[in-house]
Amino acid sequence: MAADDKIKLNQPRPVHDSISEMAEIVLPNDANPLNALLGGRLMHWIDLAGAMAAHRHSRQWVVTASIDHLDFLVPVRVGDLVILRSSVNRAFRTSMEVGVKVWVENYREEEKRHVSSAYLTFVAIDATGNRVPVPPVIPETADEKRRYEDAGRRREIRSAESARRTQVRG
Numbered sequence: 001m002a003a004d005d006k007i008k009l010n011q012p013r014p015v016h017d018s019i020s021e022m023a024e025i026v027l028p029n030d031a032n033p034l035n036a037l038l039g040g041r042l043m044h045w046i047d048l049a050g051a052m053a054a055h056r057h058s059r060q061w062v063v064t065a066s067i068d069h070l071d072f073l074v075p076v077r078v079g080d081l082v083i084l085r086s087s088v089n090r091a092f093r094t095s096m097e098v099g100v101k102v103w104v105e106n107y108r109e110e111e112k113r114h115v116s117s118a119y120l121t122f123v124a125i126d127a128t129g130n131r132v133p134v135p136p137v138i139p140e141t142a143d144e145k146r147r148y149e150d151a152g153r154r155r156e157i158r159s160a161e162s163a164r165r166t167q168v169r170g
């Protein structure tokens with residue numbers, strides 16, 4: 001890659017460059033015998049939606065390093081429409097925190113409910129699997145600035161928890 005292209009690749013990018021949306025209709029194969037969406041299937045979709053935002057921000061291949069705590073707030077049924085929206089909250093050196101918010105839309109009743117929110121960390125890698133730096137994020141709106149600040153605090157919490165787990169393992 002030419003030096004100029006490398007510089008362009010690492011230019012700071014606004015959050016809106018990474019905003020991604022994904023939609024899925026829940027089919028019987030996504031559900032348990034009670035016709036409710038499987039948690040694992042939703043986790044898969046969250047991972048994909050998160051990766052889209054990380055790819056768009058970094059313009060690199062990415063791997064999922066971690067997913068923070070996940071709650072499933074309302075059940076989702078076969079036939080429902082699931083909407084996932086993602087964007088990069090903040091980039092660090094080679095990693096990025098991505099937020100994914102999930103809603104379920106019942107189009108017959110014109111109802112939209114919040115199902116889950118997740119924070120994922122993706123790490124950018126090159127074709128040989130080496131970690132590569134990612135460009136900084138430019139938060140522009142009030143919400144983006146809040147998420148940017150919160151992402152810094154969450155990173156500290158993650159790293160403290162990781163150190164604690166290492167200590168417990170001995």
Ligand SMILES: CC(C)(COP(=O)(O)OP(=O)(O)OC[C@H]1O[C@@H](n2cnc3c(N)ncnc32)[C@H](O)[C@@H]1OP(=O)(O)O)[C@@H](O)C(=O)NCCC(=O)NCCS
Pocket residue numbers: 063064065066091092093094095096121123131158
């Ligand atoms: C994620 C991975 C690349 C990190 O490698 P590593 O040798 O631990 O790298 P480092 O400790 O140098 O960390 C690299 C970056 O990842 C971040 N990171 C590493 N582990 C992390 C975790 N569990 N959660 C959040 N961030 C993490 C670090 O903070 C660092 O970020 P920075 O460069 O922005 O400061 C490596 O563990 C890996 O390849 N894991 C498998 C990923 C995968 O296959 N995912 C798909 C699911 S199977």
